[in-house]
Amino acid sequence: MTDRYHHGDLRRALIDAAVEAVGEAGPSALSLRAVAKRAGVSHAAPAHHFGDKAGLLTAVAAEGFDRFADALEAAWRDFGEFGAVGAAYVRFAIDHRPYFEVMFRPELVHTDDPDLLRAEARSREALHRGSGGAGSGAAFNAAALGAWSLAHGFAELLIAGNFPQAVKDDPEAAFKAVARATGEIRD
Numbered sequence: 001m002t003d004r005y006h007h008g009d010l011r012r013a014l015i016d017a018a019v020e021a022v023g024e025a026g027p028s029a030l031s032l033r034a035v036a037k038r039a040g041v042s043h044a045a046p047a048h049h050f051g052d053k054a055g056l057l058t059a060v061a062a063e064g065f066d067r068f069a070d071a072l073e074a075a076w077r078d079f080g081e082f083g084a085v086g087a088a089y090v091r092f093a094i095d096h097r098p099y100f101e102v103m104f105r106p107e108l109v110h111t112d113d114p115d116l117l118r119a120e121a122r123s124r125e126a127l128h129r130g131s132g133g134a135g136s137g138a139a140f141n142a143a144a145l146g147a148w149s150l151a152h153g154f155a156e157l158l159i160a161g162n163f164p165q166a167v168k169d170d171p172e173a174a175f176k177a178v179a180r181a182t183g184e185i186r187d
Helices: 010-025 032-039 045-050 053-079 082-095 097-103 114-131 142-159 165-169 171-181
Strands: none
Touching: 010 032, 010 045, 010 053, 010 097, 032 045, 032 053, 045 053, 053 082, 053 097, 053 114, 082 097, 082 114, 082 142, 082 171, 097 142, 114 142, 142 171, 165 171
8 A cells, every 4th residue: 555645635635546547547447446555545445435436437527527628618718719629628638638538438437426417517518618509508509519529539539649740749730720621610
């Protein structure tokens, strides 16, 4: 057992340990026992706080969606256009990959968790606003769905290593070029 946790915020320590573990081996390899060891706490601590692996990953996803919403909202506030919001989406996937690997995987989380639902709605609203689409209350918005698909697909392909080095060198500029080419951004 490591000696990392020192009578502070145990929940925070466990989430941080889970994010580190996901970053190293992906969400499928995560175990509560390994998270406890990484955080330097008893094997029972994660189960006590989160119930099960899905509960812990739900907390990771909820935090990820809140951070994601912050990034998208900042891009919209600072630039007011889809290219910047989409580039912020891609940058988030790169810089916060462990969160990103959990956030869009409903099979890993408790999809009815109130914190997760709130955070997802917040990020969805920020993305819809950034795509020029209607708010998240709309049953189906083709513009928002298309913008989301473009940003998410680009991010997934990028982090999986499917793009040439020129794209990896400046993914935000590459995303904006793709968005222009597909008509999502107009000059």
